[in-house]
Amino acid sequence: MFYPREMTPQIVPAGVYTPDAFTSYADNFDLSLLPCDGEVPLSPADSQGSPDYIPTTIFAEGGLLGKGDAWTQPEPIQFPYFGVGLPSPPQEPILGVFSPSPSPVTVESTTIKQELALLPPSPPDSCGVPSPFCVKSEPSESDTEACIDLDSFLQKSLETIDAQPKRQDHQLLREYLQDTTFQKKHNLKPLALESLFGGWGARGDIEPVISLALEHARRDVQATCATLNISPDPQQWTAEQVRSWLQLTIDQFNLPPVENLETTFAEDGPGLYQMSEEEFISRAPQVGGTLYAQLEIWKAACCDAPQTQASTTSAGNNLAWSPESSHSAEPSDDEDEEMPVAPAVEGAPVQKSNRHGSSHIHLWQFLKELLASPQKHGTAIRWLDRNKGVFKIEDSVRVAKLWGQRKNRPAMNYDKLSRSIRQYYKKGIMKKTERSQRLVYQFCHPYCL
């Protein structure tokens, strides 16, 4: 079943940002800009009458968020109630941050107000639209407006959080929100979120924003799980479920179709989970970035889920498994070259898994992960013939060391690693190269994709 993108187009028009921006935004707000005369696809929760569901408003500049590569372009910014929309967007141009909604639901513009009723009182504006959430780019280069991209927002924040999982209470997310370098980077006016929440600048209280975003993601994850009958934990997906999810995401974003999806993405859940952004893009240049981003959001929603929620699903598994290992940015191999791997402490239970969640990645996936980051690991392992899946281990010691770190096997060496690789010969994952060369191996199809 196809779930159209969920969106509530709370369009906040461009305007000169002034200290009196509330009035400016509110006065300029034009409900007629709502697409389809206010027909707004809502989330499953909404359509099912959940009163507390708060949809996210996302408008993609130029129509399709993530088309091309949303993550390499100046990131559009999405945020709940940060919507700077496109007037009369093309067919289903509104792309929800997280996901899917089961079916379009016609709502009146009052829906927005109902949603806003969940939030603290708006500033003294004219229509109750949370205009302070509008973050607008300078109009210098185009008439289009920047969007607050919750995907990138969350992703970056969570990446940071992942890197320091012990930091509590979304401290880094908060810092991110308030980081002026971020604003400069994206040519944004300062966020005026504090206005909505009564001034977090003074109270440091952005929890409502964070919790809304994460809660939203979780709801959409649940909806998609129900739709596809899949686990919230991507690591438990079968290869077929992986492709179902990919196809659904492609459909939802109106992305160009990926030919031979089943061979392009042959991984099962764990395989997909480990794939780097580079790998996604290398396989599907047009859509890989978006797919990767959506997967990251999915992970974030699951991994950050409260224990109480996670207990109902297998998503709880993720809580024990740092998603760091799946980040496009490689796990910090460099800075922790000599990092002790889970040193045994007398009297303490042996830690079976380190930050990488040792047992969840296959060697061939790990190798591909390294291969996908030539800028970082090109001196250790590189493709000789990408199309044929032929690669060479340039630095056997380093590759073995990295593998040992990932699997929490300090005694790993190339001899053992290569033995594991040779096991792949029988399994049809790898094969001997035509002309035997030292440290040169070859993936079998479709593993080389």
Add this chain to the structure above:
DNA sequence: TATAAGGAGGTAG
């Protein structure tokens, strides 16, 4: 000497 190849037993999920 480093690596390739593969047998064999063990381990953990």
Add this chain to the structure above:
DNA sequence: CTACCTCCTTATA
């Protein structure tokens, strides 16, 4: 049972 991990022997460049 799978996917390694570990140790080993033998062969080769």
